[in-house]
Amino acid sequence: MxxxxxxxxxxxxxxxxxxxxxxxxxxxxxxxxxxxxxxxxxxxxxxxxxxxxxxxxxxxxxxxxxxxxxxxxxxxxxxxxxxxxxxxxxxxxxxxxxxxxxxxxxxxxxxxxxxxxxxxxxxxxxxVNDTFFTFQNADGTFKVSCRDILYCYSEKRLVHLVTAQKEYQFYDKLDHVEEALGDGFVRIHQRYLVNSLAVAHVSASSVTLAGTELPISRALRQQASEKLARAMLGGDF
CATH class of the missing domain: 3.40.50.2300 (Response regulator)
Known part of the structure; x- marks a missing residue:
């Protein structure tokens, strides 16, 4: 658009x-x-x-x-x-x-x-070889490049979208955001969704990106670890 x-x-x-x-x-x-x-x-x-x-x-x-x-x-x-x-x-x-x-x-x-x-x-x-995620909040409508998104996390009905420059908030379900962002993003926890290309380190219980450590839940550990490993070894966005 x-x-x-x-x-x-x-x-x-x-x-x-x-x-x-x-x-x-x-x-x-x-x-x-x-x-x-x-x-x-x-x-x-x-x-x-x-x-x-x-x-x-x-x-x-x-x-x-x-x-x-x-x-x-x-x-x-x-x-x-x-x-x-x-x-x-x-x-x-x-x-x-x-x-x-x-x-x-x-x-x-x-x-x-x-x-x-x-x-x-x-x-x-x-x-332009890029994709964008569009959302609305009280300040208006925003269009953010998917490559700029580090991770998203949810607090009740509020989703926080984090980039290197800014953190946005809007009302939605993290499930809907995950579907909209596509395969380049990996669900590591009920509350956390990460950009696989932004992840610098994966351990048994957490991932690290941009200096922030986020937890991996037991239920999603195997699936998330496999997806992140593929991305870190050169998988496409």
């Missing part, structure tokens, strides 16, 4: 771009999920919601914080977000490559140009 955001301090400009996009979005697979009216608000929100947006159309000429400044700040915490600059001038075009911009659109956005950019974004998304 391609999740899109627009950032422009002019309502009419956002409306015009949204109109062009809505004509070509693929139903059920692409949607405009957020709109920002300032670069500062976009940066602040994106920093708190990693992975929730795939493609950002970012106006260059904005007051307080312009689009180039916003993109520079975004790249400090997110290298993967596809950024398309929207500008009324060609002067900024080459500056966009300094922040890894996908491309640019000259205002007003023409239908052909928008379609061309969306095709590029779709192609890049399809080429």
């Amino acid at each position: 391609l999740r899109i955001a627009l950032c422009d301090d002019e309502t009419s400009a956002r409306d015009a771009l949204r109109f062009q996009l809505e004509k070509i979005l693929l139903d059920g697979n692409e949607e405009i999920v957020y709109e920002f009216n300032s670069g500062k608000r976009a940066v602040s929100w994106l920093a708190k919601h990693p992975g929730e947006i795939d493609l950002l159309f970012l106006d260059v000429e904005m007051d307080e914080m312009n689009g180039m400044e916003a993109a520079t700040d975004i790249r400090k915490f997110n290298q993967d977000l596809m950024i398309v600059f929207v500008t009324g001038y060609t002067d900024y075009v080459f500056d966009g490559y300094k922040v890894g911009a996908l491309d640019y659109i000259i205002k007003p956005a023409g239908a052909g140009r928008v379609r061309e950019l969306m095709e590029r974004a779709r192609s890049m998304t399809a080429d």
